[in-house]
Amino acid sequence: MNTDTKRFEEIHYDLAYHGESSDIHTQIIETISRLPKKVAKFAVENCCFISVGEAIYGIALPGRIGTKNTNLRRTTRNAWIIVLSENCNEKDIHSIIAHEIAHAWRKDDRLARPPEDCEIQTANLTRDWGFTGCGSDADYCNSF
Numbered sequence: 001m002n003t004d005t006k007r008f009e010e011i012h013y014d015l016a017y018h019g020e021s022s023d024i025h026t027q028i029i030e031t032i033s034r035l036p037k038k039v040a041k042f043a044v045e046n047c048c049f050i051s052v053g054e055a056i057y058g059i060a061l062p063g064r065i066g067t068k069n070t071n072l073r074r075t076t077r078n079a080w081i082i083v084l085s086e087n088c089n090e091k092d093i094h095s096i097i098a099h100e101i102a103h104a105w106r107k108d109d110r111l112a113r114p115p116e117d118c119e120i121q122t123a124n125l126t127r128d129w130g131f132t133g134c135g136s137d138a139d140y141c142n143s144f
């Protein structure tokens with residue numbers, strides 16, 4: 001078994017994905033396998049991925065919104081829910097997934113008040129990780 005296949009299987013085993021798209025599931029695994037090692041570990045351990053049809057491109061939300069009991073807040077302090085569209089094109093999807101992982105990595109809480117330049121910083125970080133596509137394009141990401 002080659003190292004890529006082994007890495008994919010390890011990520012597949014540990015990944016939290018809730019959704020019905022096997023394409024997105026595979027694309028999340030491919031994206032995580034391309035991240036710097038410490039970011040990949042963070043993504044597998046702290047992020048829960050959800051895909052929701054074709055409603056939005058993606059957003060990273062703090063994990064506390066997924067818990068009923070506010071006493072659980074401590075355990076969700078660095079947990080993230082990453083919501084992904086099932087309608088992204090092939091050339092952009094990995095950069096969009098990496099972009100949302102980057103928001104979580106940076107702890108951009110978009111239910112509160114994230115830094116004003118967070119879209120630019122997040123797109124640049126995604127580009128630094130080696131991704132190309134709209135998720136790594138600062139001008140594009142800052143235009144929303």
Ligand SMILES: [Zn+2]
Nearest residue numbers: 099119122141
């Ligand atoms: Zn963003």
